[in-house]
Amino acid sequence: MTHSQVEPKTSAEDAGPGSRVPAGRSWLDRYFHISDRGSTLAREVRGGVTTFMAMAYIVLLNPVILSVPDASKATLDAGQVTTATAFAA
Template sequence: MTHPSVEPRTTAEDAGDGSRVPAGRSWLDRYFHISRRGSTVAREVRGGVTTFMAMAYILLLNPLILSGKDVQGDTLGQKALITATAFAAALTTLLMGFVGKVPLALAAGLSVSGVLSAQVVPDMTWPQAMGMCVLYGVVIMLLVVTGLREMIMNAIPLALK
């Protein structure tokens, strides 16, 4: 006789929100609530591979955009830019998945890179420009955490959205 805790469940479980999820779910399904969202682990893996392939261009494009000279004539190293782009995308995607439990991939915003390279860097150094990016990120986080971002978005009339 096996211990009751290792026997597979044959009935549905309460998901905590009134819905029922199938028994025998994997730890991935239980942690990320995959079946509760109407998906399967295999579908999510396929979606993740597809998303990675669709986003891989950022590893080439972001370093190209950020390859310009700053006000002092300095440039950023291509290998360092590729590494930083990959690391930032991996870290933020993993945080979104494991902390937020949301299947979203995150990567550098090309619009921010473009503005930085074309409009900011010609007038300041790369360290100063990257410092501005950090401040930009902190301001965005504060807007989200305080709820001010949502209030601003809700204040914009639907016709303008």
């Protein structure tokens, strides 16, 4: 099954050349061209929150895993591992 790419018609195109964009588009949408790219503000917020939560989980969990003593009882400092994880992320 194939999907055809259909460009969504934007409010700016509906208004015609030289017209102001209708009030239906927020300033975020006008600035970042969210609807022009086929997305919605709600979808972008969900994606941002999901990405933030995943990164926060990694930054918190990675030091817990890497701070456990190894076979020779050597450990890594949790603060240093947290800092290194945050910089690497």
